[in-house]
Structure formats: structure tokens, C-alpha cells
Amino acid sequence: MxxxxxxxxxxxxxxxxxxxxxxxxxxxxxxxxxxxxxxxxxxxxxxHIFKPQDKIYRKDYSNYINIYDHPINTTAFPDNEVPLYYPGFVRFCGIDSITVNVGYASKExxxxxxxxxxxxxxxxxxxxxxxxxxxxxxxxxxxxxxxxxxxxxxx
Structure with a gap:
């Protein structure tokens, strides 16, 4: 292993x-x-995600995509979607799903x-x-x- x-x-x-x-x-x-x-x-x-990985997030019951995983490594989002940063999560409003890379890339x-x-x-x-x-x-x-x-x- x-x-x-x-x-x-x-x-x-x-x-x-x-x-x-x-x-x-x-x-x-x-x-x-x-x-x-x-x-x-x-x-x-x-x-807090310690292994970098691509994850697919979908709309939840509130019709938003809320991402609680940290850190988010992706900086360019589809359709010029702008993330809304809240304490403890990031929200996307205008799309049904998004693939985002999350996770710490290094120990530092x-x-x-x-x-x-x-x-x-x-x-x-x-x-x-x-x-x-x-x-x-x-x-x-x-x-x-x-x-x-x-x-x-x-x-």
C-alpha cells in the first residue's frame, strides 16, 4: 500500500x-x-483536504453549489462563474455542477x-x-x- x-x-x-x-x-x-x-x-x-483531487460538486437543496472543502486550488471557473466566499464555504450560483481541484499540494x-x-x-x-x-x-x-x-x- x-x-x-x-x-x-x-x-x-x-x-x-x-x-x-x-x-x-x-x-x-x-x-x-x-x-x-x-x-x-x-x-x-x-x-480540510490533504490529498489534491478533482471533485464534482452539484447544486444542493438551496439551488446553489456550496463547497465546504478547503483549500480550493482551481482559479479559473467555467462560464466566467464568480465564486462567492463566505466564512467556511464557497458558493456558486449560476451553474448546475462544477469540477474543482481541492486539497493541499504540499506540507508547507x-x-x-x-x-x-x-x-x-x-x-x-x-x-x-x-x-x-x-x-x-x-x-x-x-x-x-x-x-x-x-x-x-x-x-
Missing amino acids: ANSYDHILSIEDVKRYLRLEPEFTDDDQDLERMIASAFGYIEKQTQ DASSELIDCALQMIKVWYYEAEKNVNTTLLPENVKQIIDTNRRFIAC
């Missing part, structure tokens, strides 16, 4: 954080899965606190796997940082 988030967090970075020897490769596949799981969870909770562009959250989650998953009882599923500071970085909260 290749680490699709390698441009943000490499397996070498994770090993250094966990204080594992670089030559130790027995757990590489597990670590790659944990990297993908941590960023997948953070993406779902915050709408991404939020360092969310990368730290991923590292802390991986640390818990890696070391808790050895215990019979899991007492800390997700550290409280990780939850707080994720809550602070949410782009949209449904009431």
Missing part, C-alpha cells in the same frame, strides 16, 4: 515521531494505513496543527495496539484542535 499522503507526512516522519529505527520495516504497512486513516478522519471532520501549505493531530492519533493507535485495554481512543487536545478547525457545523 502506497502512502497517498506522502507529500504531507512521510513514513520516515512518522517513524521519527514514534522514535522507531528507520531500518525497522516490519510495521511499515500498518503505519501507512494509520497515516491514511488519521488524515481520512481529519478530512471528514474538518473539510497545510495546517501544522492538523498534521500534529495526525501524528498524535497515529501514536495512540500504534502503541495502544499492544495493550489489552484501550483507555485513550482520541486525545482530548486532538479533539479540540479538530473542533477549532471545522469549516462547517450543522445545527
Whole structure:
């Protein structure tokens, strides 16, 4: 399994954080899965996308296209469509669907606190796997940082 988030967090970075020897490769596949799981969870909770990708967005119930994913890399939009920037989302009004590239292209562009959250989650998953009882599923500071970085909260 290749680490699709390698441009943000490499397996070498994770090993250094966990204080594992670089030559130790027995757990590489597990670590790659944990990297993908941590960023997948953070993406779902915050709408910060860590893997650049083209996504198709369609009108919702309000007859607008609302994009909550961040960051939006596309700068030229079809039919001279002008995005309306609101706190936490971007809206398009005059079209039925749009394809937009979203996601952080490099580690420097991404939020360092969310990368730290991923590292802390991986640390818990890696070391808790050895215990019979899991007492800390997700550290409280990780939850707080994720809550602070949410782009949209449904009431």
C-alpha cells in the first residue's frame, strides 16, 4: 500500500515521531494505513483536504453549489462563474455542477496543527495496539484542535 499522503507526512516522519529505527520495516504497512486513516478522519471532520483531487460538486437543496472543502486550488471557473466566499464555504450560483481541484499540494501549505493531530492519533493507535485495554481512543487536545478547525457545523 502506497502512502497517498506522502507529500504531507512521510513514513520516515512518522517513524521519527514514534522514535522507531528507520531500518525497522516490519510495521511499515500498518503505519501507512494509520497515516491514511488519521488524515481520512481529519478530512471528514474538518473539510480540510490533504490529498489534491478533482471533485464534482452539484447544486444542493438551496439551488446553489456550496463547497465546504478547503483549500480550493482551481482559479479559473467555467462560464466566467464568480465564486462567492463566505466564512467556511464557497458558493456558486449560476451553474448546475462544477469540477474543482481541492486539497493541499504540499506540507508547507497545510495546517501544522492538523498534521500534529495526525501524528498524535497515529501514536495512540500504534502503541495502544499492544495493550489489552484501550483507555485513550482520541486525545482530548486532538479533539479540540479538530473542533477549532471545522469549516462547517450543522445545527
